[in-house]
Amino acid sequence: MDDLLAEFIAETREMLAASSGEIVAWEADPSDRARLDAIFRFVHTVKGNCGFFDFPRLAALSHAAEDALADCRAGRREPDRALVSAVLAIIDRIAALVDAIEAGSVLPEEGEAELIAALGLDDEEEEGEEVAAPRIRDETPAPQADAGTGQPPATSKTHAHPPPGPPAQRTIRLPVELLDRVMSGISDMVLARNDLAHRLRQAGTQPTIDGPFERLTAILSDVRDAVTRMRMQRIETLLGALPRLVRDLSNELGKQVMIDVDGGDVELDREMIETIRDPLTHIIRNAIDHGIEAPAARRAAGKREIGLITITARQSGNTIAITIGDDGRGLDEARIAAKAEAMGLISAAERAQMRREKLLDLIFEPGFSTAASVSNISGRGVGLDVVRQNLEKVGGSIKVASEPGAGTRFTLQIPLTLSIIAGLTVETAGQRFAIPQSHVEEIVEASHSALAFTRMGETALVTFRGKRVVCLMLDALLGLARPAPEAEAARGATLVMLRLAGGMLFALAVDRIHGHGDLVVKPLAPAVMRCGLYAGSTLLDDGQPVLLLDIANIAAMHQLAIDKHSRLEIAAEEREASIARSGVQAMLFSDFAGRRMAVRLELVRRIETAPASAIDLSGPHPRAVIDGLILPLVGLPDEALTTPRLRLLRLTDGSAELLLAVREIEDARTLDGALNPVPDDPLAEAVTLVDGRPVTLIDGHTLFASHGAAPEIAARARCVLPDDDWARTILAPLVEAAGYAIVPPASADDKTVTIIFDEVYEVAEALGRPITGPVIRLRNQPEAPAGAPTIYRYDRAGLLAALAAARTPRPAGDRA
Amino acid sequence: MSEELLVIIQIAGRRCALPALAVRSVIELAAIAPIPRAPAHITGIAALRSQALTVIDCRRALGLAAEEWPTDHRAVVVAQDGHAYALRVDGIEDITSAIGAPGQVPGGFGAEWSRAARGLIETQIGPALLLDPAVLIAGSELARSESEAAA
Numbered sequence: 022m023d024d025l026l027a028e029f030i031a032e033t034r035e036m037l038a039a040s041s042g043e044i045v046a047w048e049a050d051p052s053d054r055a056r057l058d059a060i061f062r063f064v065h066t067v068k069g070n071c072g073f074f075d076f077p078r079l080a081a082l083s084h085a086a087e088d089a090l091a092d093c094r095a096g097r098r099e100p101d102r103a104l105v106s107a108v109l110a111i112i113d114r115i116a117a118l119v120d121a122i123e124a125g126s127v128l129p130e131e132g133e134a135e136l137i138a139a140l141g142l143d144d145e146e147e148e149g150e151e152v153a154a155p156r157i158r159d160e161t162p163a164p165q166a167d168a169g170t171g172q173p174p175a176t177s178k179t180h181a182h183p184p185p186g187p188p189a190q191r192t193i194r195l196p197v198e199l200l201d202r203v204m205s206g207i208s209d210m211v212l213a214r215n216d217l218a219h220r221l222r223q224a225g226t227q228p229t230i231d232g233p234f235e236r237l238t239a240i241l242s243d244v245r246d247a248v249t250r251m252r253m254q255r256i257e258t259l260l261g262a263l264p265r266l267v268r269d270l271s272n273e274l275g276k277q278v279m280i281d282v283d284g285g286d287v288e289l290d291r292e293m294i295e296t297i298r299d300p301l302t303h304i305i306r307n308a309i310d311h312g313i314e315a316p317a318a319r320r321a322a323g324k325r326e327i328g329l330i331t332i333t334a335r336q337s338g339n340t341i342a343i344t345i346g347d348d349g350r351g352l353d354e355a356r357i358a359a360k361a362e363a364m365g366l367i368s369a370a371e372r373a374q375m376r377r378e379k380l381l382d383l384i385f386e387p388g389f390s391t392a393a394s395v396s397n398i399s400g401r402g403v404g405l406d407v408v409r410q411n412l413e414k415v416g417g418s419i420k421v422a423s424e425p426g427a428g429t430r431f432t433l434q435i436p437l438t439l440s441i442i443a444g445l446t447v448e449t450a451g452q453r454f455a456i457p458q459s460h461v462e463e464i465v466e467a468s469h470s471a472l473a474f475t476r477m478g479e480t481a482l483v484t485f486r487g488k489r490v491v492c493l494m495l496d497a498l499l500g501l502a503r504p505a506p507e508a509e510a511a512r513g514a515t516l517v518m519l520r521l522a523g524g525m526l527f528a529l530a531v532d533r534i535h536g537h538g539d540l541v542v543k544p545l546a547p548a549v550m551r552c553g554l555y556a557g558s559t560l561l562d563d564g565q566p567v568l569l570l571d572i573a574n575i576a577a578m579h580q581l582a583i584d585k586h587s588r589l590e591i592a593a594e595e596r597e598a599s600i601a602r603s604g605v606q607a608m609l610f611s612d613f614a615g616r617r618m619a620v621r622l623e624l625v626r627r628i629e630t631a632p633a634s635a636i637d638l639s640g641p642h643p644r645a646v647i648d649g650l651i652l653p654l655v656g657l658p659d660e661a662l663t664t665p666r667l668r669l670l671r672l673t674d675g676s677a678e679l680l681l682a683v684r685e686i687e688d689a690r691t692l693d694g695a696l697n698p699v700p701d702d703p704l705a706e707a708v709t710l711v712d713g714r715p716v717t718l719i720d721g722h723t724l725f726a727s728h729g730a731a732p733e734i735a736a737r738a739r740c741v742l743p744d745d746d747w748a749r750t751i752l753a754p755l756v757e758a759a760g761y762a763i764v765p766p767a768s769a770d771d772k773t774v775t776i777i778f779d780e781v782y783e784v785a786e787a788l789g790r791p792i793t794g795p796v797i798r799l800r801n802q803p804e805a806p807a808g809a810p811t812i813y814r815y816d817r818a819g820l821l822a823a824l825a826a827a828r829t830p831r832p833a834g835d836r837a
Numbered sequence: 838m839s840e841e842l843l844v845i846i847q848i849a850g851r852r853c854a855l856p857a858l859a860v861r862s863v864i865e866l867a868a869i870a871p872i873p874r875a876p877a878h879i880t881g882i883a884a885l886r887s888q889a890l891t892v893i894d895c896r897r898a899l900g901l902a903a904e905e906w907p908t909d910h911r912a913v914v915v916a917q918d919g920h921a922y923a924l925r926v927d928g929i930e931d932i933t934s935a936i937g938a939p940g941q942v943p944g945g946f947g948a949e950w951s952r953a954a955r956g957l958i959e960t961q962i963g964p965a966l967l968l969d970p971a972v973l974i975a976g977s978e979l980a981r982s983e984s985e986a987a988a
């Protein structure tokens with residue numbers, strides 16, 4: 022019996038969470054039958070469940086709400102604000118009662134009759150509800166026939182009984198601890214498998230064992246996926262409660278706010294959902310309190326009176342991005358700057374050099390709050406700094422973008438699960454460590470001359486993409502000793518460029534990179550966590566334990582996180598960036614004449630390597646086949662190619678593409694020198710100096726004007742013709758001239774265009790043998806019969822147009 | 838209580854005992870990954886199947902130099918607050934039952950030992966010092982203050 026009761030409480034709670042969003046949505050659009058039905062189902066279920074137990078008060082409340090909603094469903098009354106508030110109040114009361122039942126306490130009964138009365142039920146027979154009923158009834162005469170929904174009464178009546186809800190997935194409740202045990206069991210199995218795989222490899226190929234072993238591996242990875250999914254929950258459980266929050270807050274603050282939630286089907290680790298609940302709530306509170314203006318102010322600004330908050334959740338790879346946007350007044354840059362200066366976070370000089378984005382990031386600083394007065398909605402002592410900290414703790418990040426007068430958008434990036442992260446394994450002084458992939462910006466070989474490794478006092482600096490960044494030595498950082506000469510030699514063999522959540526970049530020097538993959542992260546003992554260097558431990562495939570570095574904390578320990586010191590670095594970075602903006606981002610290369618050239622980076626779509634056989638010199642202009650596309654090729658040497666492979670820059674102007682053959686690709690650089698025009702060479706936009714040597718910047722406009730072409734599909738489209746002399750002698754040349762290869766019907770596939778006489782087509786269709794792929798139907802008479810998409814067989818223009826249309830590549834799945 | 842089972846171990850050449858109820862298992866320690874900048878008594882982490890174990894050197898946890906005593910590759914696994922620890926000792930002798938309750942000795946066992954010891958306990962194979970695993974895990978106060986000063 023206790024189990025049954027617990028089940029009832031849990032189920033009611035779940036439905037409560039789900040339906041609060043529905044109610045607000047329903048209030049916004051009372052004609053929305055689906056919402057009404059959902060709420061009705063909730064109170065109906067509660068009422069039904071009460072029958073099993075002895076809860077007369079719950080039964081009375083849910084019964085009253087059900088009656089009121091049933092009236093709406095039947096069109097006898099029109100839902101209005103008063104009704105919605107009354108239903109909400111009843112649902113709140115149900116929640117309180119359920120809490121009391123669970124705690125075994127008794128909730129005073131006072132006010133429940135009033136709650137029921139507020140529903141303004143029509144049935145006068147019911148005793149004790151006469152007081153409030155007439156007033157509401159006067160407001161809502163609700164004639165039976167044309168009740169708001171616009172639906173004829175007949176339709177409404179068919180729904181008089183609750184329609185069966187969508188077939189719910191069968192579910193059971195499990196303790197999380199049991200799931201964790203299954204999870205760790207699976208992890209053990211994976212390790213055992215890896216060990217076995219290792220031994221099998223040593224033993225050599227054994228077909229009788231390898232087959233079943235492969236199967237075991239596949240099954241294991243399936244099971245692992247499924248178990249991981251068990252811990253997942255749709256983010257809907259989190260987002261579903263937000264409409265109610267927004268409604269209550271906006272009522273409290275006298276603002277009108279609508280909420281638009283999208284992406285509730287994204288799945289997230291249960292614990293992660295709990296972790297982001299508070300940050301999300303906090304940001305929404307902020308948006309309503311500070312972001313969205315009062316209705317009058319909005320009207321004055323030429324906006325809709327109703328503010329809009331949009332929340333979207335999207336999964337991309339191993340992370341989920343949640344954006345919370347409002348269309349309010351936006352962040353006040355000047356006030357943030359003034360506050361930051363007053364708090365001593367930045368100096369006036371720094372402020373002058375800071376870009377808006379960097380300035381806005383200051384709102385995540387400890388103790389920062391832009392509200393002039395602390396209201397009881399936002400200013401609860403929990404600032405955005407705590408929000409950011411909490412997100413970073415679980416490997417997430419938060420960013421803000423804001424447009425003055427147009428709104429603010431927060432973007433939360435969070436890893437899919439707490440326990441599995443993508444990681445990079447590095448080695449230093451003979452020991453391996455893991456780094457969360459989310460921090461890794463790039464891996465750079467330190468031998469690369471462009472890094473300009475320097476030491477300033479005790480601090481090492483490298484230059485990366487024109488920016489000076491601090492370089493930490495992992496071995497020194499961890500206090501790993503090694504013989505001095507070896508240390509200097511091995512030092513900084515490989516640099517891992519790490520990006521902190523705040524956008525700060527720094528380099529970590531390691532001996533070498535070991536590998537990367539998904540790491541199952543286990544918690545560390547408290548004494549080890551206190552070191553502040555490690556976030557967890559993980560086991561590599563060979564069963565060796567490895568520590569996961571806590572990058573955010575390591576950076577903080579070295580004062581690399583956003584604080585005064587690093588802000589200077591950023592200011593320096595921004596000075597360079599402002600130069601960079603005046604300069605040109607370009608790809609440097611040398612051409613076959615040995616000249617150093619550059620092409621604007623925006624034009625470069627990809628760097629390709631093509632075999633010499635892909636180059637076609639037969640036409641008037643050289644062409645090459647890349648990815649099944651024929652593209653014009655420029656920059657080839659005059660003499661024959663000597664290398665079997667060719668490096669190509671694939672350039673695009675947005676629509677046309679062309680290939681630029683190069684001898685060697687140097688690097689992407691910023692051209693910060695003066696650009697000197699070259700009037701006598703049309704292909705050169707300018708000449709500039711890079712590292713003291715001249716570089717010719719190619720004029721993209723001229724290049725595309727003379728060589729650009731829309732990509733042509735390399736494989737000739739195929740076409741099946743009718744089997745007669747007319748087709749063979751008269752139609753075939755036309756089709757071939759249009760770029761088609763004629764194929765026999767037997768080798769047709771679903772991309773082959775079929776030209777067929779209409780009578781034949783109709784016969785085929787009547788016989789139930791439809792033709793796959795695009796079809797062009799021909800008719801014998803010039804006049805088109807109505808309705809049939811046919812072409813007269815001597816309509817040359819029509820035929821060519823149809824053939825061209827059939828060849829245009831369409832997105833996959835659209836070819837039928 | 839008088840029949841309490843004990844795991845008899847050797848730490849720094851002394852015979853010690855741990856309550857068998859606190860001991861999860863005795864394992865063969867494989868690869869240990871050292872933890873740079875961790876407190877001195879934490880040797881590193883090791884793997885027990887897919888679990889991570891924090892390896893504690895009991896000699897260091899009692900403020901002694903570990904190098905002076907040989908050690909075998911077995912360790913005692915204990916759990917605390919959901920984390921598993923492998924206690925490294927000189928050697929594991931036996932499992933036996935206690936005779937009577939732990940008692941004190943006039944003058945104590947020395948500062949470090951007294952902190953970790955619950956008292957002297959008589960066993961079937963002779964007297965042993967009954968240790969509290971939690972104190973071993975927490976490590977030596979001295980070592981801890983040193984490492985904090987260094988950090």
